[in-house]
Amino acid sequence: MGETTPKRPALMQLPAARSVALEADHLRAQDLCFAYEGKQALDHVSLTLVPGSLTALVGANGAGKSTLLHLLQGQLMPTAGSVWLGEQPILRCRPRVALMPQRGRIDWGFPITVWEMVALGQVQAPRSICCDVDAALQRVGLEALAGRRLDALSGGQQQRTLLARALMQPARVLLLDEPCAAIDPPARQQLLRLMRQLADAGYSLLVSSHDWGEALDVYDRVLVLDRRLLADGTPAQVRGALTALTDMGNHACG
Amino acid sequence: MPWWFLPLLMALMVGLLCPATGTLLVTQRRLLQSNLISHAVLPGLAVALALGLDPALGGVLSGVLGALVAERLQRRDGRSHEAVINTVLAGFLGLGVLLIPLLNLRLDLEAVLFGDLLAVGSSDLLRTLIAAASLLLLVVCSYRSLVYLGVDPDGAAAVGLPVRGLRLALAFVTALVVVSAMAAVGVVLVIALLCAPVLPGLHRVTSLRAAMLRSSLVGMALSGAGFALALLLNLPPGPLIGVACLGLLLPGSRIR
Structure with a gap:
């Protein structure tokens, strides 16, 4: 499993007919509303994710970040509004949008190797995916740890395992729920670099975070959420909006 | 065939089957539910006996029904899952105990609850084989889905795996296993064989398959040794196997 593949792994290559493929991979949300236990968790949120972009979704705890990601993946049904991938409603093409869950939702003590975990990204596909798994592992720099158990990894390595699993799906849209939470700064830097590379390779990434300090500068675009979209722009544009929100500014810790 | 052969065979098979199922239950966090199922078999058992049907059939149906009722009652917002499950457990158990005098049944409640290994017959063995086949079918057909789940x-639901169906199938297999193990260790003590043999080594193996295999071997050794010891000391095997399960956990507790 450790040997290097001579060519760039197939799943990382951009489609030849770029413009056609990119249209189909636009993820659009229109006027999403979601109520939970009688409370309005999301209020008319609209957004479009375009391929090749690295977008941050910031907001305080309880601002609806996780809910929005689950709505965008079709795991939750909105009380109003709709989600589209290209011309299709999301429920018809859920495998083409990958959701990387919060790390607290994973049972890290489960008896499974890194390799097998990544292979689950194609759980419904027939076998003969070995090359893809090796390529995904190589992409996130974990090929040497393929045979380890998940609980023998560091937090950052665990997050990269989840990312590799998402790369196994036939998805060009990746939704990452707090991938940088509870991992140390070097691991966070590495993960951000990796996300940048994926965006440059044509994926669209939406990354939720409650960290809106310096770290925001690596993103192309930042969405500020507090049940509704408060701001949407480049990190510089949004920073003004963030500091204006004094209660949110208090949370900023870099 | 010596008189002890059938009971020993039964002890070994239950010792293999329960931990294999238990490995799934532990890794799916379904133990509380399986404890509910094991107690909820009682009312169905009683009704089936009264109707002159195979008690195992009634037991399986009422075990799965108990799990479904608990799931239904959990859906109300803000309710503690554990509280609901334990309440349904007590409710079904109580109902089963009440049905015995109400339906005028001649049922040895003690044997149902704690097992009577020396009284097992070939029909008990057949039930165990059916339960084993159902477990094998579930694992062969849905191995990777079970691993994902x-x-x-959450991820399993997100990629569209049939989460509810898988859990229902697991509940069904659990009910079959409980009913078949009833003769050997009883519906109360079966939980020990579902749990204890799973734990040593679960943090070391690298696949669910290996975990199932390992726990089955441990369970068979435990169950066989418990049975032999019971004969030697002239004690009931079911409770002795239960105590041996507890003993299994003690050595590891100092190391970690």
Whole structure:
């Protein structure tokens, strides 16, 4: 499993007919509303994710970040509004949008190797995916740890395992729920670099975070959420909006 | 065939089957539910006996029904799952105990609850084989889905795996296993064989398959040794196997 593949792994290559493929991979949300236990968790949120972009979704705890990601993946049904991938409603093409869950939702003590975990990204596909798994592992720099158990990894390595699993799906849209939470700064830097590379390779990434300090500068675009979209722009544009929100500014810790 | 052969065979088979199922239950965090199922078999058992049907059939149906009732009652917002499950457990158990005098049944409640290994017959063995076949079918057909569901339940739902169906199938297999193990260790003590043999080594193996295999071997050794010891000391095997399960956990507790 450790040997290097001579060519760039197939799943990382951009489609030849770029413009056609990119249209189909636009993820659009229109006027999403979601109520939970009688409370309005999301209020008319609209957004479009375009391929090749690295977008941050910031907001305080309880601002609806996780809910929005689950709505965008079709795991939750909105009380109003709709989600589209290209011309299709999301429920018809859920495998083409990958959701990387919060790390607290994973049972890290489960008896499974890194390799097998990544292979689950194609759980419904027939076998003969070995090359893809090796390529995904190589992409996130974990090929040497393929045979380890998940609980023998560091937090950052665990997050990269989840990312590799998402790369196994036939998805060009990746939704990452707090991938940088509870991992140390070097691991966070590495993960951000990796996300940048994926965006440059044509994926669209939406990354939720409650960290809106310096770290925001690596993103192309930042969405500020507090049940509704408060701001949407480049990190510089949004920073003004963030500091204006004094209660949110208090949370900023870099 | 010596008189002890059938009981020993039964002890070994239950010792193999329960931990294999238990490995799935532990890794799917379904133990509380399986404890509910094991107690909820009682009312169905009683009704089936009264109707002159195979008690195992009634037991399986009422075990799965108990799990479904608990799931239904959990859906109300803000309710503690554990509280609901334990309440349904007590309710079904109580109902089963009440049905015995109400339906005028001649049922040895003690044997149902704690097992009577020396009284097992070939029909008990047949039930165990059916339960084993159902477990094998579930694992062969849905191995990777079960792995996904265990390690990442949200992710499993997100990629469109039939989470409810898998859990229902697991509940059904659990009910079959409980009913078949009833003769050997009883519906109360079966939980020990579902849990204890799973734990040593679960943090070391690298696949669910290996975990199932390992726990089965441990369970068979435990169950066989418990049975032999019971004969030697002239004690009831079911409770002795239960105590041996507890003993299994003690050595590891100092190391970690």
